[in-house]
Amino acid sequence: MSTHSEIFSHAATVLAVQSMDRSLTFYRDQLGFTVTFTWQEPITYAVLRRGDVSLHLTLRDDDSRPSSVHTALYIFVYDVRAVYQELENQGVALPQAPEARDYAMEDFDVVDPDGYRISFGESVEAEGT
Known part of the structure; x- marks a missing residue:
């Protein structure tokens, strides 16, 4: 039984x-991101980490692509403009x-090589609060 x-x-x-x-x-x-774990050779599964964000990748066994309408990842950050500048310096395509x-x-979005939309966002105080 859990003590949590x-x-x-x-x-x-x-x-x-x-x-x-x-x-x-x-x-x-x-x-x-830092690769913290890989499975098999050639790699079929990997775990990546940056700060408190953990992301797992699994090798797809078919040629289908994700639906950009339904697949997105939102990463909350403390300084969205610093992240944007860092990614721009790394040559990441940044549409806005x-x-x-x-x-x-x-926030802003990037698209990964498989078509997944990744948003990076920082909470901002709403006007009038």
């Missing part, structure tokens, strides 16, 4: 990718600069 007051521990986002090498290069070299949204976030 909360039974849930944490969650992991798992993205199915077409090319593990291409995805590891993108997340490690362009987005700044960080923008203040009506849902009290300032």
Whole structure:
């Protein structure tokens, strides 16, 4: 029996990718994640981490691509403009600069090699609060 007051521990986002090498290069070299675990050789599963964000990649066994309408990852950050500048310096394609949204976030998106939309956002104080 658990001694924790909360039974849930944490969650992991798992993205199915077409090319593990291409995805590891993108997340490690362009987005700044560290590879903390890999499974098998050639690699079919990997765990990446940056700060408190953990991301898992699994090698897709078919040629299908994710639906960009339904698959997205939102990463909460403390300084969205610094993240944007860092990614710009790494040569990441950035379709738009960080923008203040009506849902009290300032954010921007990137698209990974498999078509997954990744948003980076910082909470901002809503006007009048």
